[in-house]
Amino acid sequence: MINLFKMNVRDRYLGSSLGSFWAITNPLFMLSLYTYVFGFVFKIRLPGAEATLVYVIWLISGYGPWIALNESITGAANSVVGASGLVKNMAFKTELLPIAGTLVGLINLAVSLCFLFVLLVWSGNPVTWHLLFLPLVMALQFAFAAALGLWLSAITVFVRDVIQILPTLLTAIMFMTPIFYPFEKMPAIIQKITLANPLYHISEGYRVIIIASRMPDMVGLGYVAVISFVIFYFGLRAFRRAKGAFDSAI
Incomplete structure (x- = not known):
């Protein structure tokens, strides 16, 4: 699994002069850009907050995990096609490919959380014991991404347009999820629909732990766990049925 993870990271930035260093600089640049634009140019404030940096911290606590999830899903979707040489020439559990592809998002998440903690310390926000719940939310995030990745990686072998679409x-889903705006700003009927969106519960889990210093909503996280298990279970079965045709389709 570790070797597959390293291969995914290497292949992701193959041909670039800085190589895998881009895995750190890309999210770091985007987070710095958002901090500058929303913290020092537009100076957006959350309702009831006096400092503009509060919005930036709130934004990054949701957007940082999102870019990690985006990278995980994209990496998983392209994992089988990207490793066509291995699939054709080696006998191994190809189910590991989308899971290893999912783990590529760990780099983005680590960069985002480190950047976020720097902002927290800079702004004087407390760092509490509730951070111990972060690994739970992170595990659920990557379980959900791996579940989707099993489906997408198998479909991509036969429908290459998936990578283009x-x-x-994912951008459309991001803007339909309260990442850049509070949940309360959504129309009432859309709020009810959003409660069925696992991505909302994941991003809210990070925000409650990091910003509000509270335990995450275990009901919401339990919902994510159940959804992830169901998608993973049926995705694994579908992947195993389809992988016999991978050699001829790749």
């Missing part, structure tokens, strides 16, 4: 689709 996926970035646009």
Whole structure:
């Protein structure tokens, strides 16, 4: 699994002069850009907050995990096609490919959390014991991404357009999820629909732990766990049925 993870990271930045260093600089640049734009140019404030940096911390606590999830899903979707040489020439559990592809998002998440903690210390926000719940939310995030990745990686082998459509689709989902705006700003009927969105519960889990210093909503996280298990279970069965045709389709 570790070797597959390293291969995914290496292949992701193959041909670039800085190599895997881009895995750190890309999210770091985007987070710095958002901090500058929303913290020092537009100076957006959350309702009831006096400092503009409060919004930036709130934004990054949701957007940081999102870019990690985006990278995980994209990496998993392209994992089988990207490792076509291995799939054709080696006998191994190809189910590991989308899971290893999912783990690529760990780099983005680590960079985002480190950047966020720097902002927290800079702004004087307390760092509490509730951070111990972060590994739970992180595990559920990657379980959900791996579950989707099993489906997407198998479909991509036969429908290559998935790789082209996926970035646009993920961007649309991001703006339909309260990442850049509070949940309370959504119309009432959309709020009810959003409660069925696992991505909302994941991002809210980070925000409650990091910003509000509270335990996350265990009911919401339990919902994510159940959804992830169901998608993973049926995705694994579908993947194993389809992988016999991978050699001829790749």
